[in-house]
Amino acid sequence: MVAMRRTRGGYEAYWSLALLALMAATFRLWLPASWTGTESYPSVPMFDLAKMGLSEHSAGLISFAATLAIVVACFATIGWGRSRWTWPIIAVSLATAVMLDQHRLQPWAYQSFLYAILFAAAPRDESGRLSESTFRLIRLLTISVYVYSSIGKFDFQFLHTVGQDFLKAPLQWVSVDVSAWPTRTRLIAAASFPAFELCVAIALSWPRTRMIGVWMATAMHLGLIAVLSPMGLGHSPGVIVWNAVMAMQAWWLFAGSVVEGKDEPKPDMSRAGALSWAVVIIALVMPIFERAGYWDHWLAWALYSPHSSRVTVQIHESAIDQLPEEWQAAITADDDSDRWHDFHLGQLSLVVRRVPAVPQARYQWALADRIIQQSGIENRVRGKVQSASDRRTGERDEQWWTRRDEFEKAGKRFWLVP
Structure with a gap:
């Protein structure tokens, strides 16, 4: 197979373009x-703005400045081909934007933050090129995404819910009724999705099977784009764009070879730098503690994995009119005639901001708190805080709340909430 001719500086430009596309989506x-x-949709910072001496208006200005800095730095990286200074700006700006609104902590934003630190911290040669060592770390991070994402789906919740949706969506195009299959068959078929993803990670890990892994990764992401598209499950545009980015990244990082100058020194893993290694080690190790609650689900690459912790909210029918009209799509009908309606925070995120809600009880509790306060419906909401589910049984620990004091007590266990 003919080696692909591509430069390392070109990859920096590629990821800058990808980040711009994801932010646009x-x-x-x-x-x-x-x-x-x-x-109407509240921002959820990681700290109390008032205690930091920031008003909502000043926080909004800082947030916009951070976004503008990311956009300018990305265009500068694309225009210059390589830069020592744009990536620190992107890393700091991404961190600032996320601290001012945790909803921005999308998995691709975290991925971009990791890459920005690696590009910023890694040593460069006299011409400004990054060493092969840095790209080995990026490949390692990419493989870890597939590993953790697949492992997270060998789970009761995925196999019985999202996995079944993934199975039904493409088969209904050819008029196959999955519901008629035996339960065991449907569960095994759903398990084939994470099994294939794990095979992608294994294939990409070995030089002899790397091109097979590239083709497998491409097929997987294109399949996800089809399943998640409007003709399938109808997920948000950002999810579709990220899958396209990951498919193209597989070719850039793992296919063929990178061609640079003849006098380029032999790659040395020590050239990656101590900070780069520290970032990668944290990114590789901390997902192990996700189920125990010490690391965020998305930061552990729990993608399309419904085992995540969450907050369930119900609203009394007398309070519905106090919410914005466009929010009605996130409120279900009163099927049991008890005058209480489920208020789906995840659906609210899709309706208003057109992006998935952060699948984290910490964020959802803080979001519910802000909605309750700004709408003045303190005494007409109830719900529960649920832990991540058990991998084998799907069961969760639950903490119910019906009064304001119970709700506040449930939130005291969370860090990084205003």
């Missing part, structure tokens, strides 16, 4: 709410 997260008509 999720622009309601990054632009001022007054520009996008999403003023």
Whole structure:
């Protein structure tokens, strides 16, 4: 097979372009709410703005400045081909934007943050090129995404819910009724999705099977694009774009060879730098503690994995009119006639901001808290805080709340909430 001719500086430009495309697909997260008509949806910072001496207005200005800095730095990286200074700006700006609104902590934003640190911290030669060592770390991170993502799906919740949706969506195009299959057959078929993803990771890990892994990764991401598209499950644009980015990245990182100057020194893993190694080790090790609650689900690459912790909210019918009209799509009908309606925070995120909600009880509790306060419905909501589910049984620990004091007590266990 003919080696692909591509430069390492070109990869930096590629990821800058990818980041711009992802931000464009999720622009309601990054632009001022007054520009996008999403003023009703509360931002959830990681700290109390008032205690930091920031007003909502000043936080909004800082947030917009961070977004603008990312965009300018990405264009500068694309225009210059390589740069020592744009990636620190992107890393700091991404961190700032996320601290001011945790909803921006999408998995691709975290991935971009990791890459930005690696590009910023890694030593460069006299011409400004990154060493092969840095790209080995990026390949290692990429493989870890597939490993953790697949392992997270060998789970009761995935096999019985999202896995079944993944199975039904493509087969219904050819008029195959999956519901008629025996339960065991459907579960085994759903397990084939994470099994294939794990095979992708294994194939990409070995030089002899790497090109097979590239083709497998491409097929997997294209399949996900089809399943998640409007003709399938109808997921948000950002999810579709990220799968396209990952498919192209597989070719850039693992296919063929990178061709540089003849006098380029032999790759040395020590040239990656101590900070780069520290970042990669944290990114590789911390996902192990995700189920125990010490690492966020998305930061552990728990993608399309419904085992995540969450907050369930119910709202009394007398309070529904106090919510914005567009939010009604996130409120279900009163099927049991008890005058209480499920209020789906995940659906609310899709309706208003067109992006998935952060699948984390910490974020969802803080979001519910802000919604309750700004709507003045303290005494007409109830719900529960649920832990991550058991891998084998799907069961969760639950903490119910019906009063404001119980709700506040449930939130005291969370870190990084305002």
